[in-house]
Structure formats: structure tokens, C-alpha cells
Amino acid sequence: NAGVTQTPKFRILKIGQSMTLQCAQDMNHNYMYWYRQDPGMGLKLIYYSVGAGITDKGEVPNGYNVSRSTTEDFPLRLELAAPSQTSVYFCASKRLQANTGELFFGEGSRLTVL
Amino acid sequence: DAKTTQPPSMDCAEGRAANLPCNHSTISGNEYVYWYRQIHSQGPQYIIHGLKNNETNEMASLIITEDRKSSTLILPHATLRDTAVYYCIVRGGSGNTGKLIFGQGTTLQVKP
Numbered sequence: 007n008a009g010v011t012q013t014p015k016f017r018i019l020k021i022g023q024s025m026t027l028q029c030a031q032d033m034n035h036n037y038m039y040w041y042r043q044d045p046g047m048g049l050k051l052i053y054y055s056v057g058a059g060i061t062d063k064g065e066v067p068n069g070y071n072v073s074r075s076t077t078e079d080f081p082l083r084l085e086l087a088a089p090s091q092t093s094v095y096f097c098a099s100k101r102l103q104a105n106t107g108e109l110f111f112g113e114g115s116r117l118t119v120l
Numbered sequence: 121d122a123k124t125t126q127p128p129s130m131d132c133a134e135g136r137a138a139n140l141p142c143n144h145s146t147i148s149g150n151e152y153v154y155w156y157r158q159i160h161s162q163g164p165q166y167i168i169h170g171l172k173n174n175e176t177n178e179m180a181s182l183i184i185t186e187d188r189k190s191s192t193l194i195l196p197h198a199t200l201r202d203t204a205v206y207y208c209i210v211r212g213g214s215g216n217t218g219k220l221i222f223g224q225g226t227t228l229q230v231k232p
Contacts, residue, residue, distance in 0.1 A: 010163075037218045048207065049164070049222040056218050065221065096163050100218065109156070109220065111163025 007032050012097050012112035019087040019119045027082040027115050029097035037100040038080040039109070040064075040072065042093040049096065055080055087119045124208045129227045132202075138195040140226050142208030145189040151211045153184060155193045157204040158225070164207060167193065198230045 013028045031038065036057045041049040041064075051064030055074040069091060071083040080099075084091060094116050098109045125143040132138040144153060152171050156164040168175055168182045170191070175182040181194040195202055207225040211218070 039220065041222070048205075048224040051219070051221055054219060062219070064219070094161060098163070100220075108154075108166030108169075109164070111165075114161065114163055 009033065010097055010099055010110050010112035012095075012115050014115060015113065016116050017118070019084075019117065021087060021089065021119060023087050024083070024085050025087070025117075027084070027095055027097075027117070029080045029082065029112060030078050031080075031097075031099040031110070032078065033099060033101075033110065034077060035099035035110070036077065036102040038074065039098040039100075040070070040080070040082045041096045041098065042066065042091075043096065043114075044093050052082065052095075084117075089119050091117065092119045093117060123221075124210060124223045126206075126208055126223060126226045128224065129229070131229050131231055132195075132198045134200060134230055134232050135197055138198040138202065138228055138230070140193040140195075140206050140208075140228065141190065142193070143190045144208070144210050147188055147210050149188075153182070153188075153191050154209050154211070154220070155180070155182065156207045156209070156222075157202075158207070159201075159204040164222075167206075198228075200230050200232065202228065203230045204228060 010031045039054045040052040043049050050066045053072040055061045094114045096114050097112045100109050154169040155167040158164040170182045184191045205225040207222050
């Protein structure tokens with residue numbers, strides 16, 4: 007198993023550009039998450055999904071969109087990138103049993119908006 | 121959503137036990153307490169979780185108070201490699217939503 011795979015690992019965007027961060031997991035996990043982490047800060051939940059076709063907002067969803075058309079993939083779309091979106095983005099997944107089991111994280115995608 | 125409160129930083133001498141506290145006074149009866157740690161800029165790593173009984177695994181022990189309003193993560197013999205940010209979280213939302221909110225965490229510095 008590859009676990010949780012995020013691409014790209016690094017990206018520089020200009021203000022106003024758009025891009026999609028890809029996240030894929032091969033563990034057949036129902037739950038998937040997107041977090042962002044600003045320098046020196048904790049993780050903030052952007053969006054999460056409890057299964058294909060179902061997504062919900064987290065703490066900081068503004069400026070982002072997600073979709074979950076398959077169990078494996080959970081892409082995060084940034085529209086009209088802003089410097090405030092400069093951050094490290096982590097994707098994670100978890101088994102169906104929400105009260106047990108652990109979150110598996112990807113290695114992160116480091117995004118800089120200039 | 122239940123909120124957690126952790127001290128921003130702690131020091132521990134190498135080889136000694138590291139006791140990391142977490143307050144979750146608004147936790148509801150069916151919410152679990154999870155602990156994760158993050159080393160440098162890597163993705164967080166799961167450590168342990170529990171509901172109301174004390175738990176132990178190969179990495180750490182988790183002590184949850186009887187009223188479940190607080191817990192302590194214990195690293196019995198801290199090493200320099202345990203220097204990391206430690207996050208205490210509870211499963212957020214009512215029902216089985218799967219929403220997981222991280223707080224600011226505690227930066228643990230293990231010193232020689």
C-alpha cells in the first residue's frame with residue numbers, strides 16, 4: 007500500500023491563479039480530510055468527506071472547493087489564489103469506524119502564493 | 121465540538137517521563153480522546169486514543185480522569201527523537217460525523 011499520496015509536493019502560484027491539490031489513498035478508507043498548517047501554527051480543517059459524493063466544511067473552507075467522486079480521491083481546488091493561502095496542506099484518511107482507528111496523513115503539499 | 125486546551129510548550133530531560141496534559145472539559149460521553157504528534161514538518165503521526173479507561177501501547181500511555189474532563193499522555197522514557205508537537209483532539213461534532221479538529225498542540229523539547 008502506498009498509503010496517502012499527495013501531489014504536487016511543492017508549488018508556487020501567482021496571485022489570482024487556480025490549482026488543484028491531488029490526494030489519493032489506496033486503503034479503501036471512507037473518511038478523507040484536508041488540513042492546512044501555517045508556519046508555527048497547528049492544523050486547521052478545511053474540508054472533509056465521509057464517503058464518495060459527500061463533503062462537508064471544516065473550520066476554514068473559504069477560498070477552497072472539494073469533490074469526492076470516488077472513494078480513493080479527494081482533490082482540493084484553490085480558486086483565485088491569495089497570499090493568505092500560502093501554507094502546507096495535508097491530506098488524511100481514516101477508516102469507516104469514526105470512533106476508533108487512526109488518521110493516516112500524506113507528506114504534505116507546500117504552496118506559496120506570490 | 122469539544123475543544124481542547126494544551127500548554128504551548130514543555131521541556132523534558134532525556135530518559136525521564138514526559139507528561140503532557142490536555143483539558144477537554146466539554147467532551148461528550150461518546151467522544152474519544154486522540155493523541156497525535158508531528159515531527160518537524162511531517163504529517164502528524166497517531167500515538168494513542170481512549171474513551172474512559174487508561175490505555176497503553178508501545179509508544180505511550182494515556183490516562184483519562186474519571187470525569188473525562190482531562191487526560192495526560194505519558195512518554196515513559198523520553199528520547200531526543202520524541203521532540204515534536206503533540207496534539208490532543210476529540211472527535212468533533214455530534215453523532216458519527218468523523219470531523220476531527222486539531223488545536224495548537226504542545227511543543228515538547230527533550231533535552232540531553
